[in-house]
Amino acid sequence: MTHDTGPVLHAKGISKFFPGTIALDEVDLRLEPGEVHALLGENGAGKSTLIKCLTGAYQRDNGTIHLDGQEVSPQSTADSQRMGIGTVYQEVNLLPNLTVAENLYLGRQPMRWGLMARRRMNAMARESLAGYGLDIDPAEPLTAYSVAIQQVVAIARAVEMSGKVLILDEPTASLDRDEVQLLFSVIRQLRDRGLAVVFITHFLDQVFEISDRATILRNGRVVGTRVLADVSQKDVVTLMLGRQLESQVHDRKPAKAGETLIEVENLGKRGMLDPLSLALREGEVVGLAGLLGSGRTETANLIFGAVPADQGRILLRGKEIPVSTPREAVKHRFALCPEDRKTEGIVGDLSVRDNIILARQASQGWMRPIPRAEVNEIAERYVKALDIRLASLDMPIRLLSGGNQQKALLARWLATNPDFLILDEPTRGIDVGAHAEIIALIEQLRSDGMALLVASSELEELVAYSTRVIVLRDRKQVRELSGAEITPENIVHAIAEHGTPAEEGAR
């Protein structure tokens, strides 16, 4: 009864077809009790499809699922929850305007004389969350707490309702380092209680830190299941990509002596960003480093006019230009790939083709439609150049995987021939392969003479491509690093140190 009880969940030969594609091809997944099992693969490898088949969000076309030895066939997510498979998604799907306790017990509130027993519910919630090492007031609205705590509440809810298998779909994507640790301690605790935890993420370090085994998918097939203690990160990446990832050589060329293109002088907005100054030359990549909420995104938005600044000015080739709307920015050949692809980037129901052409068409005005042949030429050129994987240019962009959406958005802006490209977290939530391609692209655009401003939370990445790095802390510019100074250690040091006055930006 202790071991050799067999897997908690055993999926065999799961297949799923979509019109024109085989999303899953005879996939097997075996989850033992008390293990953290990572599900790995590039975007589009079939991870989400597999999860959706397991939870009943999709109906599989072939294959069997055994839960505790019993064959099951969940018809909906509610169904799978009842059977014991709980899922927590990256975007916490709780109700932000309800209290923590209400979220935890929604639909199964303790009742008393036909009314909700609020006090008892709060007590139960407090006790339940204490089990996860959280000491918070469950009567507070959910939004009073950080995303990490909301994440734990979502997990607690899923575990209480299901309790056999817990699927975590990119739970750490929007968490900082400490929050990730909080989450991991919760996961370990659940593992020790005998749950099977499925962990999906793009962060390989985290996979190796928390997971016992990993199943790797590629193009809808399982390419291997590995005990992680026996393999290296490189082995896993090789399996995911199906090829050896050439180790990136960081030969950072000194910035070419391009003309100064953009000067930002004391640009700021009250309550959002303290006045900030920077200058960019052609053929230069300036990195924006800082913790979450340090003002990276705000800087990008103010320069692009997505949020109008209330002080400071922007000079283009020495001449002051007004940039209070994105439209004006685009007119001056600025471009911004925003951090939040879904809500600020893609236009989901429009075709990939329309999405790629959108910014260029908008800047030409509606009266001068780009001829269809030219539209196709542009779209096809970028699909090829950026290796965007799609079934057809006519498919809605929302159906593309994250990495391909990001590339399509890059294509949208490259199609406008920008002089100045702002990238906000260009590699967030995309797979290793696309990650390397985007970094290579940044390098190439730089050597072609474009000026780039790149905000990123991945220091290694910033170090790889930046010619200078501006460090932000608490919505303030605190340090500028250049040349050999640019190392992850120095950036961390600049983020961490207190009270040092900012080295005045523009050079």
Next chain:
Amino acid sequence: MIGPKHSTFKRILPQLLILAAALAINLVVFPDFFDIDFRNGRLFGNLIDVLNRAAPVAILCVGMTLVIATRGIDLSVGAVMAIAGATSAAVVVEGHGWVTALLAGLGAGALCGLWNGILVAVLKIQPIVATLVLMVAGRGVAQLITEGKILTFSNEGLIHLGAGVVAGVPTPILIWMALGALVIFVVRRTALGMLIEAIGINERSSRLAGINSRVLLVCVYLVSGLCAALAGVIVAADIKGADANNAGLWLELDAILAVVIGGNSLLGGRFSILASLIGALIIQSVNSVILLSGMPPEFNLVIKALLILAILVIQSPRISYLMYMLRASGPQPQPDTAPLPKTQKEEAQ
């Protein structure tokens, strides 16, 4: 070349089928339904009546489709019809020509549209609330213009717009068809259609891509106001008078219904004006069935509601999904059965 045309046909196919069904029911209740005569220089027949009477809703639904594509709605079109009709009537009663009257009516509609557009695009008021203001206030404005009475007129030129005949065809038919063709042409031959769809799907992304969403939104409401004004002038011309209380009453709901029957989502995004126009014809065909069947008039609204309900059920996502699955289940097995015997053979070897 074949691609886009083929996809347009596929898009409007459900609407065409429903229209055919509605016309067939007409034929059942009234066997001479498709008969068309040519008398006194004018075409007569039930089919011509359907096309003619559909004019107000058809014209309204052109503007309404664009507004709904931006994730908005325009509840004020009925009231704007009354305002425009009253304005035109007042102008001809003053002794001006019909062209001046038409332009005055359209101008009034444009002002109303501009008002709605500013409330929605600049002040960011929810469209349903913003246009509700004018829906309620508009009839009051129209009554002020007509000074509370039905303003009758006898200007031949103006009357011609609603009751006249050009080359044997009633003028309203020519007007709504020309308007529909013009707007479809402008929207699809320029980039306007794509930009409007982009705003409707994701306004924030669109704005960040450099689309001037504010101006476009105002324009869309302006077009809706203009369409409503044109419909209002035609209705007034048809009865040779402006009735502030009843002109265009509840027609905003028929216009929205036409857009919905046209398969356009109220959540905005992809749209088809052609499908909405067919939707307007469907509604008028349903009205015609009730009229021709000789049922007591008390039944009219209930029967109309039932027929509309049936149409909406057929188009509901659940039913369309079932239809899709039924159709997909045909060719689907081919790819997964075909390789199967092969692999078995391979294994056997």
